[in-house]
Amino acid sequence: MSTASFVSVRGQPVLSRTTAEKVGNVDRLIVDIKTGRVTGVVIGQGRHAQVADWGAITGVGPDAVVIDSEAHLADEQQPSLPDLWGRRLLTDLGTAAGMVTDVIFDAETGALQEVVGDNEVFGPTRLLGLGSYALVVRDAASGG
Numbered sequence: 521m522s523t524a525s526f527v528s529v530r531g532q533p534v535l536s537r538t539t540a541e542k543v544g545n546v547d548r549l550i551v552d553i554k555t556g557r558v559t560g561v562v563i564g565q566g567r568h569a570q571v572a573d574w575g576a577i578t579g580v581g582p583d584a585v586v587i588d589s590e591a592h593l594a595d596e597q598q599p600s601l602p603d604l605w606g607r608r609l610l611t612d613l614g615t616a617a618g619m620v621t622d623v624i625f626d627a628e629t630g631a632l633q634e635v636v637g638d639n640e641v642f643g644p645t646r647l648l649g650l651g652s653y654a655l656v657v658r659d660a661a662s663g664g
Contacts, residue, residue, distance in 0.1 A: 556644035558630035611659035
């Protein structure tokens with residue numbers, strides 16, 4: 521298993537494996553908190569942002585993200601999807617827990633390994649919900 525982090529992937533070029541052309545740069549990753557997985561990559565920003573589903577990604581390396589082909593790109597349909605990186609952290613007991621400073625994930629499967637906060641690291645089983653205001657995590661005192 522090889523791991524990657526949001527910090528290392530953000531801003532990387534995205535290349536098409538079939539044409540060897542750059543299609544843009546990683547703006548953010550789409551995460552499904554319920555499944556604990558990265559589900560896609562947002563390439564570019566604003567109205568011209570496109571999304572590659574995780575299944576179209578053939579490689580996440582130290583220098584680039586590679587997708588199978590441009591045919592797998594779709595216009596971003598939900599520009600309001602919250603970005604996990606930099607999100608406020610709140611526990612389910614209502615306590616501020618800092619900010620998300622990085623997210624470590626399996627570069628092959630997209631499975632989240634840990635969410636790194638200012639003062640604490642959270643395993644994927646402690647992630648409860650992600651919204652425009654915060655990422656809610658299970659407090660260690662409540663059995664997390």
